[in-house]
Amino acid sequence: MAETSASAFVPPTRAATAALHLQDVTLEYPDGVSTLKALDRVSLAVPRGKILSLVGPSGSGKSSLLAVAATLIRPASGTVTVSGRDAGELDDAGRTALRRTALGIVFQQANLLPSLTAVEQLVITDRLRGRAGKESESRARELLELVGLSQSTAARHPHQLSGGQRQRVNIARALMGSPSLLLVDEPTAALDHDRSEAIVRLLVAVTREFDLGTVMVTHDTEFVPLTDEVAAMRDGRLIEHGPAA
Ligand SMILES: Nc1ncnc2c1ncn2[C@@H]1O[C@H](COP(=O)(O)OP(=O)(O)OP(=O)(O)O)[C@@H](O)[C@H]1O
Numbered sequence: 001m002a003e004t005s006a007s008a009f010v011p012p013t014r015a016a017t018a019a020l021h022l023q024d025v026t027l028e029y030p031d032g033v034s035t036l037k038a039l040d041r042v043s044l045a046v047p048r049g050k051i052l053s054l055v056g057p058s059g060s061g062k063s064s065l066l067a068v069a070a071t072l073i074r075p076a077s078g079t080v081t082v083s084g085r086d087a088g089e090l091d092d093a094g095r096t097a098l099r100r101t102a103l104g105i106v107f108q109q110a111n112l113l114p115s116l117t118a119v120e121q122l123v124i125t126d127r128l129r130g131r132a133g134k135e136s137e138s139r140a141r142e143l144l145e146l147v148g149l150s151q152s153t154a155a156r157h158p159h160q161l162s163g164g165q166r167q168r169v170n171i172a173r174a175l176m177g178s179p180s181l182l183l184v185d186e187p188t189a190a191l192d193h194d195r196s197e198a199i200v201r202l203l204v205a206v207t208r209e210f211d212l213g214t215v216m217v218t219h220d221t222e223f224v225p226l227t228d229e230v231a232a233m234r235d236g237r238l239i240e241h242g243p244a245a
Helices: 012-016 062-069 092-102 118-128 134-146 163-175 193-209 221-226
Strands: 018-031 034-047 050-055 077-082 103-106 181-185 213-217 229-234 237-243
Touching (some): 018 213, 034 050, 034 062, 034 213, 050 062, 062 181, 062 213, 092 103, 103 163, 118 163
Parallel strands (some): 050 213, 050 229, 103 181
Antiparallel strands (some): 018 077, 229 237
8 A cells, every 4th residue: 555645635624623632631540648640631632644653651651541542441530532522421331332433442462362364353343343244354355455464364363473464463453443543552562673664654554544543652763753743751741742753
């Protein structure tokens, strides 16, 4: 898939509909007699069609931000809006539905089911959404091809795939639900230099292709300039946010 430039034009109306909008989000954990602020009044918007790198030292709050954006944890205060919907106004069932329809999550470990082929890993997510049939399988095959996996690779089980191929299956699986927001946690942690670069380039390409807002937590600052924006965290606070280049 052809990659477009990082400065690709985004029409103002589309840019105005953020895939993710955090406003004054604070998340606290109990810490002995006091509380620890894992997120301290974080405000951040990620427009559709853009990929943001989230960087910062260990313990700075990156995973906490992803968990709040994924609506897996409710913040103590502030608002989390995914694709125009305020997650704070939804009950558990509403948040689960939001995750299934608007969110794609790529965890650091692929967490693929050992007994399923690559194509089956994608099809099963459609079954969980109450969809099934031939259409699911053809969409799964298309997505696997789009992320660079051949039809024969699509028929393999996880133990027959390389780390980079497993990560590609992981990304394709996150795209099955046609999300508007893609959250990616350390996608290159287990990969060598060239495979890491290829995965970041792939994330940039799918961000464009599917008009996603993508947040990628990364320690690999070398590949940050391939993305659109960078946000840096320290001690639960967003200390910098601007163009990645
Ligand atoms: N479940 C929890 N209970 C208590 N404290 C937590 C919990 N999860 C995270 N923390 C604390 O919140 C802070 C932010 O942690 P978080 O995992 O978000 O950081 P991070 O930037 O993702 O770190 P890393 O790069 O090491 O993954 C840390 O001080 C951490 O110890």
